[in-house]
Amino acid sequence: YAAYTGYVREARLRESHGPHWWDEFTRRSAYEVEARRAKVAEMKLKEIVHQAQGKLDILDHLMREHRHRQMLIFTAHNRFAYRIARRYLVPVITHQTKAAERKAILDEFRAGTYEVIVTSKVLNEGVDVPEAKVAVVLGGSASAREYVQRLGRVLRKKGNAQATLFEVIARKTVDERIAQRRRPK
Structure with missing residues (x-):
């Protein structure tokens, strides 16, 4: 979770891309190592929560x-x-x-x-x-x-x-x- 939220905060995605921050995050995860690591962490988090x-x-x-x-x-x-x-x-x-x-x-x-x-x-x-x-x-x-x-x-x-x-x-x-x-x- 920290990898995901930390990346989003440090990259200032919400501030720089407004309501489209998620699209930018997903796009970056295709070519940025840290964004990809954050995306994988976010996906694992959702899977854990959805299977509680x-x-x-x-x-x-x-x-x-x-x-x-x-x-x-x-x-x-x-x-x-x-x-x-x-x-x-x-x-x-x-x-x-x-x-x-x-x-x-x-x-x-x-x-x-x-x-x-x-x-x-x-x-x-x-x-x-x-x-x-x-x-x-x-x-x-x-x-x-x-x-x-x-x-x-x-x-x-x-x-x-x-x-x-x-x-x-x-x-x-x-x-x-x-x-x-x-x-x-």
Whole structure:
């Protein structure tokens, strides 16, 4: 964390590039050794936060509380999605999932055979899953669009059913700042 924040502070990116400081940081990480080191540190930090054990404890509770309701679980990283899939023995869909397998999993979900699917970012857009009544967001980007797309997965109207979205955030971490940036002003 210190490598990341130290670089951003010393390079004065926020002062010199204003709201576009992140783009400049990312650009510099392609050719500056220190910027690259800071970028790697920032990525590791986000991965640790997005995979916090506390998030799994809350997921345990939510899965018990909402059992028998179809649920989509969203993560920021494939590694965490696979970890959850192994822990709960539920299907996982990532960018590595072949189209035929993805279709089969979604068909089984729609049929009610599967009550839970875990995914990283693949189901953010373009997939209609009106059967999903609960979504749990365990990690994501600061993009308001991504958040709205994920919310849209469970808000598809099917009869009079209600849908619920839970966003699990690790307090006093980069997770909290990411969630705040996504919120409307």
